[in-house]
Amino acid sequence: MISKEKDQVQFIQFHQPALESGDYHLKVEQTLAYNENHTDLKTYGRELTFTVQGERFEPLSPNSIYAVFPPSESLGDHSNVLPHITVKRSTLPWERYPGLEDENLPWLILLLFRDSDFEDEADKPKPKTITLGQLLDGEDNIFFPTDTELQLGQKREDLVTVIDVKKKYVKDSLPTHDDLAYLAHVRKASSSDPILEQEFLPFRNEYATIISNRLPEPDGLSIVHLVSIEGRYTDDGFNFIGAGDDNLIRFVSLASWSFSCVDPNQSFTQLLQRLNRQPCTPRLPESNNPQAEDYLAKGYITVPHGLRKGSKTISWYRGPLNTGYNTETYDQFPVKAADELLRYDSEIAMFDISYAAAWQLGRMLMLENQRLAIELYNWKRQHSQNLKALEQLVSNLPLISRRVDKPINFIPPNLKEWFNGVELLKGIPFNYLVPDERLLPPESIRFFWVDPLWIDCLQDGAFSIGRVTGADVVDDRQIRSNRDFNLNQDRRITGIIMRSKVVSGWPGLLVDGYDTPVADVDSIDETEANILPLLRMETLAEDVLICLFQGEVKTVDIHLEPESMHFGLDAPIVESPEWSKNLRNENGELMDEFLISPIPWQNEEKGVINLEELAQQMNDYLELDQFTSAQFGLQMIEGVQKVRFVYQE
Numbered sequence: 001m002i003s004k005e006k007d008q009v010q011f012i013q014f015h016q017p018a019l020e021s022g023d024y025h026l027k028v029e030q031t032l033a034y035n036e037n038h039t040d041l042k043t044y045g046r047e048l049t050f051t052v053q054g055e056r057f058e059p060l061s062p063n064s065i066y067a068v069f070p071p072s073e074s075l076g077d078h079s080n081v082l083p084h085i086t087v088k089r090s091t092l093p094w095e096r097y098p099g100l101e102d103e104n105l106p107w108l109i110l111l112l113f114r115d116s117d118f119e120d121e122a123d124k125p126k127p128k129t130i131t132l133g134q135l136l137d138g139e140d141n142i143f144f145p146t147d148t149e150l151q152l153g154q155k156r157e158d159l160v161t162v163i164d165v166k167k168k169y170v171k172d173s174l175p176t177h178d179d180l181a182y183l184a185h186v187r188k189a190s191s192s193d194p195i196l197e198q199e200f201l202p203f204r205n206e207y208a209t210i211i212s213n214r215l216p217e218p219d220g221l222s223i224v225h226l227v228s229i230e231g232r233y234t235d236d237g238f239n240f241i242g243a244g245d246d247n248l249i250r251f252v253s254l255a256s257w258s259f260s261c262v263d264p265n266q267s268f269t270q271l272l273q274r275l276n277r278q279p280c281t282p283r284l285p286e287s288n289n290p291q292a293e294d295y296l297a298k299g300y301i302t303v304p305h306g307l308r309k310g311s312k313t314i315s316w317y318r319g320p321l322n323t324g325y326n327t328e329t330y331d332q333f334p335v336k337a338a339d340e341l342l343r344y345d346s347e348i349a350m351f352d353i354s355y356a357a358a359w360q361l362g363r364m365l366m367l368e369n370q371r372l373a374i375e376l377y378n379w380k381r382q383h384s385q386n387l388k389a390l391e392q393l394v395s396n397l398p399l400i401s402r403r404v405d406k407p408i409n410f411i412p413p414n415l416k417e418w419f420n421g422v423e424l425l426k427g428i429p430f431n432y433l434v435p436d437e438r439l440l441p442p443e444s445i446r447f448f449w450v451d452p453l454w455i456d457c458l459q460d461g462a463f464s465i466g467r468v469t470g471a472d473v474v475d476d477r478q479i480r481s482n483r484d485f486n487l488n489q490d491r492r493i494t495g496i497i498m499r500s501k502v503v504s505g506w507p508g509l510l511v512d513g514y515d516t517p518v519a520d521v522d523s524i525d526e527t528e529a530n531i532l533p534l535l536r537m538e539t540l541a542e543d544v545l546i547c548l549f550q551g552e553v554k555t556v557d558i559h560l561e562p563e564s565m566h567f568g569l570d571a572p573i574v575e576s577p578e579w580s581k582n583l584r585n586e587n588g589e590l591m592d593e594f595l596i597s598p599i600p601w602q603n604e605e606k607g608v609i610n611l612e613e614l615a616q617q618m619n620d621y622l623e624l625d626q627f628t629s630a631q632f633g634l635q636m637i638e639g640v641q642k643v644r645f646v647y648q649e
Contacts, residue, residue, distance in 0.1 A: 009588075011630035012186035014104050015206060017091040019052045023152055026050070051152035054095045056228070057132060057160040060255045064088055066207050068224075069566040070216075072257035076506070077267035080579075081568040082609075082636065083110060083212045083224050085255065090206035093184040098233040099177075106184040107230045109175060110212040111251065115221045117169050117606070125163035125225075127253055132158045135252070143167075143243040144250035145231060161253045163225055168245035172603040174238045175213045178612035184210045185633040211567050211636065215607035219263040227251040262505070267571075271502045272558055272643035276444035280648050281323035282497070284438055291348050299323045299448075301436045305353055308339070315351040319433050320358070320425060320455060321448035321497065325552075328453055333460050334467065334476040335359065341457055355457040361432055362422070362461030369418075376415055377466045384475040422462070423455050424493070424536045424548055433497075433540075440499050440544070447556075447647045450493040450548065493535065495548040496556055496645070503545045509560055511537060511545075513553040517646045529555060559642035567636040569599060569609075581614070583621055583635055594621045 029045040055064075066086040070078040087093075093106035118124050133156030138146045142164055150156070175183060188206045216222035228251070232239055243249060279285075284301060287293045295316050305315035335341060338360040343352040366373050411419075421427060434440045467476055494513075502509065516529035524531075532549040539545050547556075570580045580597035582590050600613035611632075618635050619627040 010188045011633045012188065012206065013628040013630045014094050014106075014184070015090040015186045015208065016104070017052075017054075017095050020102070021052050021054045021056065021095045021151070023049070023051050049152075053151055053153050054089075055092065055254060056096070056151075056230070057135075057154070057158065057252055059161050059253070060087070060226070064092075065255060068255075068257050070259040072259065075260045075262065077262055077269070077641070078216055078222075078259060079218045079261045079267065080571040081216065081566055081638065082214070083112060083216065083222075083259075084209050084567055085110065085224075085226055086207050086209045088207055090186045090208045093208050093210055096228075096230045098180060098229045098231070099235075100231065105180040105233075106210060107228060108210055108226055108254065109180070109183055109229055110210055111170065111173065111225045111227050112212050112214040112216065113165070113169070113223045113225075114217040114606070116217060123166060123169065125165040125223075127161050127163055127225075127256060129159050129161055132156050132160055135160055135162065135250075142248045142250050143241045145239075145241065148231065162250050163227070163253050164248040164250050166245065167240060167243045167247055167249050170249055171238075171240070171245075172606055173214050173608045176237050176602070176610075176612060177233055177235055179213055179610070180233070182211075182611045182615050182629045182632040183213065184208060185629040187633070209633070211633070213602070213609050213611050215569070215609075216259070216261050218261055221258060221260050223258045224256060225251065225253045226255040227253055266501065266505075268502060268506055268509075268560065269641050269643060271443070271500055271505075274443065275498070275500060275645075276441055277645065280447055282321050282434065282439040282446045282448055283323050284436065297323065299439070300352075300354075301439070303353070303435065305351060313351070315353045316345075317352075317357060317435055318354045318451075318454075319435055320428070320451045320458075321433055321439075321446075321495075322451045322454075323448070325449045325492065326451045326453055330355075330453060330456065333456065334464065334473055334480060335460060336467070336473060338363075338461070355454060357432070358454045358457040359461035359464075361428070362458035363464055364461075365422070365427060365458075366462040366465050372414060372418060373465050375412060376463070379412055379415065380466055380475070380479060383479055419459055419462070422458055423491075425450065425546070426536070426538075428458075430540055430544075433546075440497060442543075443500050445496055445498040445500070445645060447496055447553070447645075448494065449552075450495065452491070452493075492551055493548055494551065494553045495536075495546060496553070497540075497547075498545045498558075499543055500545075501543060502558075503539055504542045506560060507539075509558060511547045512557040512559075513547070513549040513551075514555040514557075515551050515553065517554045518644070519646050524555070524557075554647045556645045556647075557642055558645070566638050567633070568638040581618075581635070583618060584637070586634075588634065588637065596621070 026048040027045065028047075029043055031041055031043045033041055064087055066088050068083070068085045070076060070081060070083060093108050094104065096107035097103070098105050098107050113125060132150065132154060135144065136146055136148055136150070136156070138144060186206050186208050210226065212224065229238070240249065281299065283299045284296050287296055298318060299322055300316045300318045302314050303317045305313050307313065330341075332340070338356040341355040341359050343355070344350075345352065366376065418427075425433060440446060463476060463480070467473060496511070496513075511534070513532040513534065514524055514529035515532055518524050518529050532551045532553055534547065535550050536546070536548040570576070570582055572578055572580075576597060578598035580595055581599060582592065583594035583596065584590055596614070596617050600610040600617065602608040602610040615627055615632050618632070622631070624631060
């Protein structure tokens, strides 16, 4: 729902066409008098017959459908969703009657069939194409009103798509006559903001939406048909024309689509809410050994370490994903070899190889990229030669007449891109980032700081290509001092790393980071926290996602991409084990104190809702003078699913 006062979405009960579908006979007469007494009269007239013919039997063209939800052939967390279809002509649902007269009720409804509805495969309704003549002539054991009359322009040879389904499979899921009043509405959006106006363009022309009265299969396939109920309802409900439970009921299908739902326990929200969040940062479980705990608390693990002389030992290693901000610096760059970065803790007689490993990794990554390594070597050599030539000129001023190229003060774009990339951990092998699976177990999320010193060591290792002599070290130090090649930018970079089925199951998820802990799940405004720039968001494996933010992230929202508005119920959770519906005020904001629980069912086992009773309960809370499909549509709107994580010290 749009929150700004200048932006609004209108929910409209219905949009009646100027002329309803049908045959029209127009007769015009004009009488002229030739004398004052009006006794000499002559009448002129003309008659015209025409037909207003909208959709009736033919399937809707793809261009006439704006959207369906859930999307066709999709697999997702749809178990609490009431499927809907949005059509571009806002009058379409009201162009014909479900009964014998105009009651402002739609003549189109959505029939949802679950895989589990049917006893065997043969009972499942399968669309088939027949002629209008075959439809009207009828067939044995198939019930359809044969008194339906064709209108001008409709021929018995015209093709129509139908489905045949046994009465016992459909009788409990068809809406009642009173339910029809809440199944369709019109939406129109407008905004004085030109950007938002484009976003709401689809609904600016008053598109119509038709909602299903039934929830999908919780963990399986559902098929939805948009069917005609023209002339098939009485005040008592759908007219089965005396059919028995095993007789087939024929429906004209104007559109259809299918989708699948995941297990509710494997839904987007449930998976995120159940993520392992302890510990909050990537570290191993606590140890009773105080000396070991000092290292474990900082994210270290123990790894086998082969020394240069051939002996083997066990050493500490920590990747760039730290449990806190590392303020430590190193002012001896560049180094000649990785061994200069080894650290030794004499109290426990163990090495810390973290920074040495980072340096060696940087060197290997650069050598692996042969083209880039050659470009780096040539650039460094040219830069060094130009500096030396300039020094000679300064010391031999009388010889300054000869031309010398200026030192190359800028790093080539390819090199700069690579060094900036590794600062964001791009291209770093996963086992260096997460060296032990226990740091990131399945279905877990961890907050971290990027260790700037670890990155400096890796970059210096990469920059060491061609560094052999002491003079090479001096040259590299001069190049590193160039302000355009400031490897240590001291940016505070934090992030999250998540390992979950959510990553593979919902590839379009979005992540927002904020600089202040905000536990309330409502939206965050500027007075509460600032949103942090997202530097990188990438899947490292099928089920692993990493996000890097500029600044210290303390609150993370994970949510799905904004989709077209859809409708549904609030699924059962531990705190509220019943299906429920949280109501909204006229601005679309949820009101916690207004909750309908449990939902009134027409058939709870099959997920069929008693819409008329639900609408009545809604208005018992809201106390509106009039409660129509417009108000009902607003209340049934579902927001984008979002789960919030807050960093805990």
